[in-house]
Amino acid sequence: MSKLKILSVVVVLFTILAISLSVVSPAFAGTPEPARPVPGLGKMTDTEIRNTWLKKRAWYDNQTAVIRDAYKTGAAFQSLIDVEKKKGRDVYALEVALANFYGAITTAEQARINANVIFTSNPGFNGFYNVIDRNLAGQSIIDVHSSLKSVHFILFFAVRDFKAVYSNWKARYINR
Amino acid sequence: MKNLMLVSAVLVALALLSACQNDQSANPYPTLPLPQVRSEKLPTATPTNTPEPVTPDALQPAATTASQLQAWPTLDDESYLILQIDALLDKMERELNSVDTRLKP
Numbered sequence: 001m002s003k004l005k006i007l008s009v010v011v012v013l014f015t016i017l018a019i020s021l022s023v024v025s026p027a028f029a030g031t032p033e034p035a036r037p038v039p040g041l042g043k044m045t046d047t048e049i050r051n052t053w054l055k056k057r058a059w060y061d062n063q064t065a066v067i068r069d070a071y072k073t074g075a076a077f078q079s080l081i082d083v084e085k086k087k088g089r090d091v092y093a094l095e096v097a098l099a100n101f102y103g104a105i106t107t108a109e110q111a112r113i114n115a116n117v118i119f120t121s122n123p124g125f126n127g128f129y130n131v132i133d134r135n136l137a138g139q140s141i142i143d144v145h146s147s148l149k150s151v152h153f154i155l156f157f158a159v160r161d162f163k164a165v166y167s168n169w170k171a172r173y174i175n176r
Numbered sequence: 177m178k179n180l181m182l183v184s185a186v187l188v189a190l191a192l193l194s195a196c197q198n199d200q201s202a203n204p205y206p207t208l209p210l211p212q213v214r215s216e217k218l219p220t221a222t223p224t225n226t227p228e229p230v231t232p233d234a235l236q237p238a239a240t241t242a243s244q245l246q247a248w249p250t251l252d253d254e255s256y257l258i259l260q261i262d263a264l265l266d267k268m269e270r271e272l273n274s275v276d277t278r279l280k281p
Contacts, residue, residue: 073264080257
């Protein structure tokens with residue numbers, strides 16, 4: 001009889017525990033983060049703001065790599081001009097293209113200063129890129145996007161124009 | 177009574193174990209015999225098989241023509257630079273085209 005009592009107490013306790021867990025578990029399950037409006041960006045959650053900021057940061061790093069490659073290209077191009085000069089070929093178009101290319105890189109670097117300043121101070125974000133001020137973070141995204149986009153187009157057109165002149169020269173002298 | 181027998185059995189077992197341990201501790205790690213190392217002298221060169229010193233001939237200045245001197249810059253330099261520039265331009269184009277330029281990607 002005593003064993004039966006103990007068994008019944010255990011079953012009752014187990015039932016109470018199971019019911020209490022089934023009630024509590026949804027509270028622990030993360031509720032969806034509310035998307036609230038950010039000036040100039042529409043409705044965004046804090047996570048979306050953070051991810052957008054990190055993507056802008058990746059874009060900035062990508063531009064850094066492009067500018068580094070642009071300087072390497074310029075150096076190799078100058079060597080090619082020297083070689084072609086010694087061969088007695090006309091390199092005037094190449095020299096003009098290289099001067100324009102360097103000018104575009106300089107312009108792009110000046111346009112990056114604003115983005116650099118914003119990424120250095122991280123307005124609206126803490127050191128781990130978590131949002132601490134939604135409005136300020138949104139404004140930072142808008143400002144840095146504007147800067148990065150202008151740099152992007154400067155680099156894009158510089159590479160396109162440079163490649164056009166270079167391809168014409170190659171078609172004339174190399175791929176005959 | 178049963179407990180007494182059990183205790184005595186355990187004591188006997190312990191005594192046996194300690195006896196075995198004592199036997200093993202007499203010569204726990206028998207050492208291997210010492211290796212037999214051959215002690216021989218290395219062969220040395222004798223005067224009969226030593227090579228005779230050879231004096232190299234005096235270097236003659238290479239006859240280079242003016243056309244050979246003017247051959248620089250070579251085509252290899254040009255090809256190398258063109259390959260390098262092509263690769264860098266392609267890489268920059270790929271990086272620039274792979275970017276999502278929307279405000280909210």
